[in-house]
Amino acid sequence: MSDTATSATADLKTAFDAMKDAGARPLRQSAWDAFSREGLPNRRVEAWHYTDLRAALCAVAPLRAAGPATPALARERESCRFVVLDGAFRPDLSDVSALPYGVSVLSLREALACGEAEILAALAGDAEDPTLALNAALMQDGAVLRVSPGCVLERPLEFANFISGGAARSVFTRSLVILGAGARATLLESFTPLERSGSQENHALVMVLGDGAKLDHVATIAPQSEDAVRVVSLLATLGENSALNSFCLVEGGGLLRRQIFATLSGVNADVSFNGASLLRGRDHADTTLVIRHESPGGKSREFFRHIVDESATGVFQGKVSVAPLAQKTDGAMQSKSLLLSDGASMNNKPELEIFADDVVCGHGATCGRLDADQLFYLEARGVPKPRAEALLIEGFANEALERVKDEATRDALAARVAAWLRMREAL
Amino acid sequence: MLEIKNLHVSIGDRKILDGLTLTVHDGEVAAIMGPNGTGKSTLSYVVSGREGYDVTQGEVLLNGENILGLAPHERAAKGVFLAFQYPVEIPGVATMTFLKAALNSQRRARGEDELQTPDFMKRVNEAAARLGVVKDMLRRPLNCGFSGGEKKRMEILQMALLEPRLCILDETDSGLDIDALRVVSEGVNALRAKDRGFLVITHYQRLLDYIKPDTVHVMAKGRILRSGGPELALELESSGYKDYIGEAA
Numbered sequence: 145m146s147d148t149a150t151s152a153t154a155d156l157k158t159a160f161d162a163m164k165d166a167g168a169r170p171l172r173q174s175a176w177d178a179f180s181r182e183g184l185p186n187r188r189v190e191a192w193h194y195t196d197l198r199a200a201l202c203a204v205a206p207l208r209a210a211g212p213a214t215p216a217l218a219r220e221r222e223s224c225r226f227v228v229l230d231g232a233f234r235p236d237l238s239d240v241s242a243l244p245y246g247v248s249v250l251s252l253r254e255a256l257a258c259g260e261a262e263i264l265a266a267l268a269g270d271a272e273d274p275t276l277a278l279n280a281a282l283m284q285d286g287a288v289l290r291v292s293p294g295c296v297l298e299r300p301l302e303f304a305n306f307i308s309g310g311a312a313r314s315v316f317t318r319s320l321v322i323l324g325a326g327a328r329a330t331l332l333e334s335f336t337p338l339e340r341s342g343s344q345e346n347h348a349l350v351m352v353l354g355d356g357a358k359l360d361h362v363a364t365i366a367p368q369s370e371d372a373v374r375v376v377s378l379l380a381t382l383g384e385n386s387a388l389n390s391f392c393l394v395e396g397g398g399l400l401r402r403q404i405f406a407t408l409s410g411v412n413a414d415v416s417f418n419g420a421s422l423l424r425g426r427d428h429a430d431t432t433l434v435i436r437h438e439s440p441g442g443k444s445r446e447f448f449r450h451i452v453d454e455s456a457t458g459v460f461q462g463k464v465s466v467a468p469l470a471q472k473t474d475g476a477m478q479s480k481s482l483l484l485s486d487g488a489s490m491n492n493k494p495e496l497e498i499f500a501d502d503v504v505c506g507h508g509a510t511c512g513r514l515d516a517d518q519l520f521y522l523e524a525r526g527v528p529k530p531r532a533e534a535l536l537i538e539g540f541a542n543e544a545l546e547r548v549k550d551e552a553t554r555d556a557l558a559a560r561v562a563a564w565l566r567m568r569e570a571l
Numbered sequence: 572m573l574e575i576k577n578l579h580v581s582i583g584d585r586k587i588l589d590g591l592t593l594t595v596h597d598g599e600v601a602a603i604m605g606p607n608g609t610g611k612s613t614l615s616y617v618v619s620g621r622e623g624y625d626v627t628q629g630e631v632l633l634n635g636e637n638i639l640g641l642a643p644h645e646r647a648a649k650g651v652f653l654a655f656q657y658p659v660e661i662p663g664v665a666t667m668t669f670l671k672a673a674l675n676s677q678r679r680a681r682g683e684d685e686l687q688t689p690d691f692m693k694r695v696n697e698a699a700a701r702l703g704v705v706k707d708m709l710r711r712p713l714n715c716g717f718s719g720g721e722k723k724r725m726e727i728l729q730m731a732l733l734e735p736r737l738c739i740l741d742e743t744d745s746g747l748d749i750d751a752l753r754v755v756s757e758g759v760n761a762l763r764a765k766d767r768g769f770l771v772i773t774h775y776q777r778l779l780d781y782i783k784p785d786t787v788h789v790m791a792k793g794r795i796l797r798s799g800g801p802e803l804a805l806e807l808e809s810s811g812y813k814d815y816i817g818e819a820a
Contacts, residue, residue, distance in 0.1 A: 515659075516622075517659045518659050518661050520621050520622070520643065521655065521658070521659045521661070522661075522669070522672075522673070523620070523642070523643035523644045523647070524619050524620070524621075524643045524644075524646075524647055524651075524652075524653050524655075525644075525647055525669075525673035525676075525729065525733070526644050526647035526648050526673050526674075526676045526677035526680065526733070527644055527672050527673055527676045528642070528644045528676060529642065529644070531672065531676065532644075535661075535664055535668070535669070535672060536661065536664070538663070538664070539661055539662060539663030539664035539712070540662075540663055541663070542663035542664070542665075543662055543663040546663075
């Protein structure tokens, strides 16, 4: 290991020593041991080939005390919101006194202190990744939500992660949502800096869907400063006949790795992961997903649109693996990128790993520029070129946004895309 | 209204238009007929301002103003409208969003107030009803999943909405069955007006049975070789283009 890597590991060890007695010691210790075996991933690790986290984290920011007592927090839409600020669950800022019927919430600290076996097992997850292990070793706080079986929630639930500005800080959060059998809910998830900073964030959300449960999930990752390093993971386990429809809007900012680990463990489970990323400047955004079909009749759809401008870099790695048992699996993955400048780059790596013989699985990845015929068509109708380009880019993003079922949420996402494009048009 | 004077156009080293001269008056429907590969589509693109064509000589005047230096959207705002031979599909862009952007961009460029949504909707719905454009088409992304006939109807709907001064119809009959051809032609005929000129580009006489031209021009090898009245189109239908291909060679 190089000196900087040694120093980063030493800083992380200091953080671990500070956190190891904050509940679930065995879980933290085994996670730390798993992390220590590999250290921070670099490009020699296959799953991290396009994103060198070790180089980006040569100086590890310290864990800091919780943020401001009474921050002004933006609210985009009506929801039952749980706020995590600078890595601490904040009941005082959350809607804990008006929980919908059938929903219970604990902070991660409380949940770890209770030590309930089901919760601990769910929190541990079964995905193998050094940054996830690091997250489990150092998790500071988060929200643990349970939705009772059969409960149908009208009002969306929301996990809102806020990060204060100022000196760079490290933040590790882990949250959990368990949907009982037949429960239905919408979960919004947001990552928003109060002021931009070079934060080093590692967030994990674990979802457990019981048999027949249905969850719509919409995440937004707001822009952060150029020197920020963020890893945002989603782990999902799906029971029989359950369905998860997930969307994420990435607005870049520094280095971002979004990773999804989904396991379709029950028969006829159905997942759909969709997303759009808007990258400019020197943004580096990596979306990596691993979908494991473990039972028959599963269906998985992945649909991503990447818009890459200036000197930004996009990465998409999608792996769909089908176990021998998982006959009649139906999988389709699509990743399309739009490169808006000569300095923009995109790395696409779709992968299928199929051990069953009666399956339909496909993938497609394309990378291109704005279409000259489409552009001329719009211009010939009177639309000036910058606006015509914006319409086409918006249209490209819309193809992914259309996968979001709720109209109000879709409109809010479209407004963010439009705002991003206005900055481009203004140049 | 439209005067094209001695127009020479190349793509790279290849000469496409070779001294083309043509005038279309206010209220006139001028048909341009000619064999494949004579530069008919190039003419429509050069007049509407597409990039990639080198104009080496000549002028294109719209109401006396040379428009060759203008960007496509500026020409559109001055009243140039090209009905495409192959209207492009634009996934993700809602038809209504596109129509509103086009209409209001042109209005802004002319210093007019933008249309507000209720007024805009009213105009679109009226034009759609006249042209048999069903609501479902307006709800879809632009031209996506449309049949050939539906795409052409959408072109005419745009023409009706944008009220151009000069309409260029590039092989509007291609890919249309008889019923669609009739609907599209009726749409065009309804837009004939004394302050609006039409340049109808076609291979076949058939379209001109529905859209009756005032003048017919035979184009081959990059220029107009003969001009006449509607009878010229009938003559071409029986004799073909072979005389003209020979003449120009």
